[in-house]
Amino acid sequence: MSTAATLLALVLSLPAAAQPADGYKPAAAAKARTGPTLPVGKCINLSNTLETPKEGEWGRPFRDDDFRIMKAAGFSTVRIPVKWSAQAQERAPYTINPAALRRVHRAVDLANAAGLNVILNVHHYDELTSDPDTHAQRLAGLWRQIGENFKDAPPNVWFELLNEPHSKLDDSNLPGVWGAALAAVRASNPTRPVLVGGQNWSNLASLSTMKLPDDPYVVPTFHYYEPFDFTHQGAHWTSNPPPWGRTYGSEADKALLARDLQTVKAYMARSGRVPILGEYGAMDDPRVPVKERAEYYHAVSSAFASIGVPSCAWGYYSGFRLRDDKGWIPGLLEVIASPRP
Numbered sequence: 353m354s355t356a357a358t359l360l361a362l363v364l365s366l367p368a369a370a371q372p373a374d375g376y377k378p379a380a381a382a383k384a385r386t387g388p389t390l391p392v393g394k395c396i397n398l399s400n401t402l403e404t405p406k407e408g409e410w411g412r413p414f415r416d417d418d419f420r421i422m423k424a425a426g427f428s429t430v431r432i433p434v435k436w437s438a439q440a441q442e443r444a445p446y447t448i449n450p451a452a453l454r455r456v457h458r459a460v461d462l463a464n465a466a467g468l469n470v471i472l473n474v475h476h477y478d479e480l481t482s483d484p485d486t487h488a489q490r491l492a493g494l495w496r497q498i499g500e501n502f503k504d505a506p507p508n509v510w511f512e513l514l515n516e517p518h519s520k521l522d523d524s525n526l527p528g529v530w531g532a533a534l535a536a537v538r539a540s541n542p543t544r545p546v547l548v549g550g551q552n553w554s555n556l557a558s559l560s561t562m563k564l565p566d567d568p569y570v571v572p573t574f575h576y577y578e579p580f581d582f583t584h585q586g587a588h589w590t591s592n593p594p595p596w597g598r599t600y601g602s603e604a605d606k607a608l609l610a611r612d613l614q615t616v617k618a619y620m621a622r623s624g625r626v627p628i629l630g631e632y633g634a635m636d637d638p639r640v641p642v643k644e645r646a647e648y649y650h651a652v653s654s655a656f657a658s659i660g661v662p663s664c665a666w667g668y669y670s671g672f673r674l675r676d677d678k679g680w681i682p683g684l685l686e687v688i689a690s691p692r693p
Contacts, residue, residue, distance in 0.1 A: 375654070381691035382660025385624030388545045388571055390510060392469065392628055392662035393428030394690040396674070399667020402456060403433035403475035403515075411670025414459060418668070419466040421675075425685055430468045431630060431664045432459055433475035433515060436494045446493035453501055464506055471547060471630070471664070472502070473512035480529075481519040488529045496536040503540040511537060512547035512630070515554075516575065522551040523561050530565050538567075547573040547628060556612055559619045559627060572623075575631040576652060576663075578612065579605060583634045583648070596639045600648045609655050617659055629656050629663035633672035642683050650687035657689045 383389050398418070400410040407413045422430055439452035456472070463470050474494060480487040491514065502509060513533050517526055530548060537546060546569060550558025554575045564570050577583040581594035582605075620626060634640065634648045649665060656663050665688055666672045674684050 376651070376658040376689075378654065378657035378689050378691050379660050381662065381693060382620065382626045384626040387625050388569055389626055390469075390545055390571060390628065390662075391428070391508075391693070392664070392690075393693070394426055394688060395429040395431060395471075395662055395664035396422055396427045397431045397433065397631060397664055397667045398459070399433070399669070399673070400671035401433075401669075402459065403435045405435065405438050407455070416458075416462055419459075419463045419468055422463075422668070423466040423468055425680060428469060428690075429471065429662075429664065430463050431471040431473070431512075432456070432463070433473050435476045436474050436498065437477045437479060437490075440490075440494055440497075442490075444489070444493060446490050446497070448494065448497050453497075457501070460502070460505060460509060464509065469508040469510070470505075471510050471512055471628075472498070473515050473547070474498075475515040477514060480514070481517060481521045484521045484525050484529055488532055491529065492532040492536040495533045496539065499537045499540040499544075507544070510545045510547060510571075511541070512549070512573065513537075514549070515630075516549060517551050518553045523563065526551060527563050527565070534565050534567060534570075543569055545569050545571055547571050547630070549573045549575070549630065554630070556615060559616065564625075572625055572627040573630045574627055576612070576629055576656075577632060578608060582644075583632075585635055586637060586639065587635060596637075600634070600644050601651070606651075609651060613655055613659060616656070616661060620659070620661075627661060629661060631666045632663055633666035636671075636673045636681075642681060646683045646687050649684055650689070653687075654689040657691045660691045662690055 398414060401407060401414050404410045434456055439449045441447045460470050480491055513530060534546060548564060548570055550562030552558055556574050556576055559572060559574050564572060582598045582600045584590055585594045585598050586596045587593045632652045634645045653663050665674060669675050674681055
């Protein structure tokens with residue numbers, strides 16, 4: 353059989369997504385032929401909390417009962433983004449503030465106690481993306497300390513080396529940056545699963561171009577905010593925010609999602625790996641009707657669940673929020689899908 357025919361056969365052997373017009377139906381969680389298969393299930397991000405320059409700056413600090421609330425809502429995994437670079441010395445050995453370490457430990461411990469898996473990452477390390485040569489060793493130094501501090505964590509605590517590489521950090525230099533950081537992790541955590549995302553903000557296309565480290569416990573991850581002019585309309589933190597008023601659910605939107613699913617299916621067939629969709633979501637502003645957001649969260653989570661790929665919604669209480677002071681925003685929580693166990 354030719355290489356092309358073999359690839360086609362592998363693609364067709366993966367869970368088949370239902371046609372968009374019929375609605376996507378969650379399939380069984382896909383099993384990796386290469387690398388770990390993580391039991392992510394239904395996943396949520398602890399957004400705009402520990403990845404801010406100072407906790408509480410972009411929203412309220414996390415509360416001890418937040419993780420029990422997530423678990424009671426049906427989530428199995430929480431992704432905890434952390435801006436470690438704001439909590440560490442600039443020069444070697446890049447010592448992390450002990451109070452910051454204790455705060456992150458508390459979040460991880462509470463999440464585990466509530467019965468949640470944890471994805472713990474390095475988030476918003478802007479200096480690294482703008483100057484990789486200078487900061488690559490600092491990233492490794494951070495991970496040496498994070499790894500040592502969490503070496504006794506349960507096996508369902510997983511690491512993610514860096515959120516959304518971009519700017520000057522791309523396929524040309526990522527392998528070297530990953531190599532140093534992963535070696536630092538492996539010094540204390542030889543078999544703990546580690547997530548790795550590619551260039552251009554870890555967009556879907558990065559799956560096809562990134563070279564993963566030669567490590568049996570590495571898992572690829574990507575983010576999905578398409579169509580951007582819907583998900584980020586009015587986003588003041590972007591350089592050129594799309595205008596307000598974009599709705600979701602057109603035939604063009606459905607066709608785009610269907611094409612993107614085929615891209616991920618082809619990657620899975622070719623690589624044997626099951627990637628994790630680490631972030632997706634849409635602007636939470638009164639100018640975006642909740643029913644539009646619900647349509648988006650349902651479409652994206654259901655679509656990727658239909659090929660067995662888990663997804664982590666952004667976010668919890670702040671930043672594309674799913675919950676506010678009154679509770680879960682009606683119409684959102686119930687439409688989020690995940691692969692069947």
